[in-house]
Structures are given as structure tokens and as C-alpha cells.
Amino acid sequence: MTAPKYHLTSYGCQMNKLDSELVESKLRQLGYVAAPAEADADVVLLNTCSVRQHAEDRVWSKLGKLRIRKRTDPGLVVGVLGCMAQEHKRYLLARMPHVDLVVGPSAFGDIDRTVEQARRKNGELAAEREPARTKHEVQGAGVVQVDHGVSGDTIVRDVRVRPHRSQAFVSIMRGCNMPCTYCIVPTTRGEEISRPVADIVEEAQRLCDDGVTEITLLGQTVNAYGRDLPGKPTLALLLRALHEIPALRRLAFITSHPNFLGPDLITALAELPKVARYLHLPVQSGSNRVLKTMRRGYTVERYLARVEQLLAAAPDFELHSDFIVGYPGETEADFEESVALLRRVDFAQSYVFKYSPRPGTVAAELPDDVPEAEKERRNQVLLAAQEELTLRRNVAHVGQTVEVLVEGASKVAGRLSGRTVHHRLVHFASDDLELLGQHVPVRVTSALAHSCIGELQAHDAAGARCAGPVEVGEQ
Ligand code: SF4
Numbered sequence: 229m230t231a232p233k234y235h236l237t238s239y240g241c242q243m244n245k246l247d248s249e250l251v252e253s254k255l256r257q258l259g260y261v262a263a264p265a266e267a268d269a270d271v272v273l274l275n276t277c278s279v280r281q282h283a284e285d286r287v288w289s290k291l292g293k294l295r296i297r298k299r300t301d302p303g304l305v306v307g308v309l310g311c312m313a314q315e316h317k318r319y320l321l322a323r324m325p326h327v328d329l330v331v332g333p334s335a336f337g338d339i340d341r342t343v344e345q346a347r348r349k350n351g352e353l354a355a356e357r358e359p360a361r362t363k364h365e366v367q368g369a370g371v372v373q374v375d376h377g378v379s380g381d382t383i384v385r386d387v388r389v390r391p392h393r394s395q396a397f398v399s400i401m402r403g404c405n406m407p408c409t410y411c412i413v414p415t416t417r418g419e420e421i422s423r424p425v426a427d428i429v430e431e432a433q434r435l436c437d438d439g440v441t442e443i444t445l446l447g448q449t450v451n452a453y454g455r456d457l458p459g460k461p462t463l464a465l466l467l468r469a470l471h472e473i474p475a476l477r478r479l480a481f482i483t484s485h486p487n488f489l490g491p492d493l494i495t496a497l498a499e500l501p502k503v504a505r506y507l508h509l510p511v512q513s514g515s516n517r518v519l520k521t522m523r524r525g526y527t528v529e530r531y532l533a534r535v536e537q538l539l540a541a542a543p544d545f546e547l548h549s550d551f552i553v554g555y556p557g558e559t560e561a562d563f564e565e566s567v568a569l570l571r572r573v574d575f576a577q578s579y580v581f582k583y584s585p586r587p588g589t590v591a592a593e594l595p596d597d598v599p600e601a602e603k604e605r606r607n608q609v610l611l612a613a614q615e616e617l618t619l620r621r622n623v624a625h626v627g628q629t630v631e632v633l634v635e636g637a638s639k640v641a642g643r644l645s646g647r648t649v650h651h652r653l654v655h656f657a658s659d660d661l662e663l664l665g666q667h668v669p670v671r672v673t674s675a676l677a678h679s680c681i682g683e684l685q686a687h688d689a690a691g692a693r694c695a696g697p698v699e700v701g702e703q
Pocket residue numbers: 404405406407408411412413414448449485
């Protein structure tokens with residue numbers, strides 16, 4: 229009997245990508261194999277994201293196409309996983325009756341059994357419907373697994389299932405207890421649940437034993453880690469424990485909330501050289517009035533004070549941020565304060581999002597009163613301001629040699645790309661795929677708005693150490 233084939237597409241954040249790796253891990257343990265293309269798969273799974281309407285629209289559109297395929301391929305199993313499954317639950321089946329399974333983020337732990345159940349039911353249904361199925365709307369197995377089930381964090385991870393040789397994500401907590409008005413995450417992912425330190429260290433050790441040298445810890449409010457656990461271990465404590473793994477060379481974590489950047493974490497960041505030298509600390513707005521209506525729980529002044537404390541202790545850190553433009557009631561003056569804050573902090577990178585109401589959130593009840601064209605203008609202005617800052621930082625790197633963890637082939641033929649300890653993207657001429665996953669020295673020769681171009685320098689065969697002096701972390 230041939231092994232059943234699955235195809236899994238991830239939408240959205242890094243947490244979703246990691247969840248997809250865990251789901252794949254479970255399916256492979258059951259004997260499933262990855263299909264070379266979606267058209268070859270017996271099971272098509274979409275791990276979805278609800279953070280913006282655009283992400284959901286892509287999934288609805290994909291499901292429409294799968295409905296057409298299922299008319300001629302009734303054995304096909306179609307599954308919707310993740311945040312949209314949690315958010316829409318049975319409505320998803322009402323709108324897309326050909327869907328076979330709907331599994332929320334808290335129920336990935338037994339995804340293998342759920343898929344099997346759907347395959348069985350689906351097979352039975354398909355047999356019952358013949359030969360009339362071409363006349364009727366295609367019906368799926370309709371297995372719904374939300375608000376209950378086995379958490380994905382119970383999955384004993386198969387560390388070999390990962391897209392990169394040297395890099396891996398590790399989930400350290402799920403959910404969020406914060407009340408931000410625009411965000412659907414507390415609804416889709418539930419309350420904060422942290423994993424015990426020992427479990428995380430054990431998983432990280434196994435990943436490093438299998439060749440990983442860079443780990444990125446994931447959590448919606450990653451620096452609030454541990455407050456639900458006995459003894460309340462902190463992110464600082466966890467970073468110190470992971471830092472002890474000899475083979476680990478870089479340790480990053482996303483996404484932080486400004487309110488949890490406390491003195492113990494700042495001290496750890498300053499003291500632990502393996503910790504990547506950037507902090508993603510979304511501010512969202514430079515206006516205290518808007519921050520208050522967003523219920524972010526801090527003021528611009530408080531945010532700036534935390535940043536100053538961090539840079540005083542660890543001056544080689546760079547700050548990354550997220551901004552929302554066009555939030556309900558955001559005036560031109562509010563927006564100008566965001567531009568001013570972006571320049572004042574001198575962020576190295578910012579993601580800028582045009583506000584879009586998410587049904588079920590507090591903000592969705594407010595009038596979405598900034599016209600789309602104005603949201604777009606603010607988006608472009610803020611992006612242009614950030615591009616100017618990023619370019620200036622990139623230019624300052626010209627002439628320096630930086631350590632690059634090689635991630636893959638660049639879009640430009642004959643080049644490889646990787647990232648520095650500041651998460652700065654660097655491209656260099658080489659077609660030696662043996663360099664993938666290695667830490668190599670690259671001399672920066674020119675700067676672009678979003679990346680640097682450089683030349684590979686001499687290094688030892690394993691790429692574990694650079695032969696010449698390496699200036700890592702300098703501005
Ligand atoms: S901190 Fe706010 S924006 Fe971030 S996940 Fe929690 S509710 Fe959403």
C-alpha cells in the first residue's frame with residue numbers, strides 16, 4: 229500500500245510555521261509522506277492566520293479552488309488548521325461544506341488521529357454519494373476540533389522535520405493575556421500557557437545535537453514568559469539556561485511587549501553574547517492618545533525609557549518595531565507623532581500595517597474612520613521614513629566584515645543570502661551550496677535600502693570559525 233501524501237501550506241506568523249512543522253512531524257510519524265506538489269496530495273492542509281483580512285481572503289480563495297478539485301476527487305481530504313479554524317469554527321463548514329476538518333491551534337497534539345478520522349469519514353461519505361456527487365455540492369467529513377483537544381506543545385518534536393539545517397524556531401509559550409483592542413490573538417490562541425524550562429532546554433539540546441546553531445524562541449508576548457508557571461521562571465532565566473548549550477551560537481526571541489522589558493531581561497541581554505543583537509519591540513503608535521485607545525498599557529515616554537535602559541546596558545542592540553496606521557480616530561497629528569517616534573528611536577526595521585478591523589475585536593466596534601487612501605498614504609510615508617533609517621545603517625556597515633549565517637540562495641542567480649546578529653540581510657557572490665547553514669565572514673561592499681551586498685572572506689572549512697578578524701555587532 230502506498231503511503232498517503234499530505235501537502236501543508238502555512239499562512240501568517242512564525243508561530244504558524246512552527247506549528248506546521250509540528251503537524252508534519254505528527255503525520256510523518258504515522259507514515260504520511262510530503263507530496264511534491266499540492267495536486268499530488270491525498271490530504272491538503274491550510275494552516276491559517278486571522279491577523280488581517282487579506283490573510284483570510286487568501287485562504288477563502290484557496291478553499292474555493294479546492295472545492296472544484298474535490299468534485300472530481302472525492303477522496304481528497306481538505307483541512308483548515310490554526311487561527312481561522314478557531315475564529316470561524318462551524319461557520320467555516322457552513323460556508324465551505326467540502327472542508328473535512330477544522331482544527332484550532334490548541335488541538336494540534338492529536339492532528340494525526342483527526343486526519344485519519346476525516347479520511348475514514350470522507351471515504352464513507354464519498355462511497356454513499358456515488359454516483360450522484362456531480363449533481364450535488366461536495367460534502368466534506370466535517371470533523372471539528374476547536375476549544376478542546378490536545379495541545380501542540382505535547383508533541384515530541386521530530387527535530388529532523390525543519391526547513392533549515394542550522395535554524396529552528398522553538399515555541400516557549402502560547403496565547404496572550406493582553407487586552408489590545410485591535411488584536412484577535414487572545415480569541416484565537418487563548419490565554420498564556422508557558423512551557424516548562426526543562427522541556428524547552430531538552431528540545432533545544434536535541435535540535436543543536438542535530439546541527440542547529442541558531443534558535444529563535446517564539447511567543448505572542450515572549451518576554452512575559454513564565455508568569456503562569458510554578459516559581460515564575462522568567463525569559464531571562466530561560467535565556468541563561470539555553471546559553472549553556474555549547475553548540476548553540478545564536479539565540480533570538482520574538483515578539484516582545486514593552487511592558488515586560490524589565491531590568492533582569494536587560495541585564496541578561498547585555499551579559500549573554502550568544503543572544504542576537506536586536507530586539508523586536510512593537511510600539512504600534514507614537515501617540516499617547518492612540519496607545520490609550522488601543523489599550524497597549526504604556527505611554528511613549530515609558531516606551532522610550534525602556535529603550536534607553538536597554539541601550540545603556542547593551543549599546544550594540546538595534547530596535548525593530550511594528551506600527552499600525554489609520555487606527556480608528558488616528559488624526560494627522562497622531563500620525564506625525566508616529567513618524568517622529570520612529571526617527572527618535574532610530575529603528576533599524578519596522579513593519580507598518582494599515583489598520584483593518586477584525587470581527588470579534590473591541591476595535592471592530594469603533595468607526596473605521598480613516599479613509600483607505602489616507603491609510604495608504606500614511607503607510608507609504610512611514611515606510612519611506614524607515615527605509616531612510618535602514619539605508620543609513622546599512623551604509624554605515626560598508627567596509628566592515630560581519631558574520632553571516634547563510635540561509636539560502638538569493639533571488640539573484642549566483643548569490644547566497646544570510647543574516648547577521650542584527651538580523652541584517654546580506655547577499656554575497658557564491659554558488660557553493662555547502663555554505664548553507666554555516667556562519668561565514670562577509671565584507672560589506674555596498675548598501676541597499678533593505679540589505680547589504682558583500683564579499684565572502686576566507687574562513688575555515690567547516691565555517692565554524694572565521695579565519696580573519698570579524699567585526700560583529702558594530703555600527
Ligand atoms: S500583546 Fe496585544 S497585539 Fe500582541 S498578541 Fe497580545 S493582544 Fe495581540
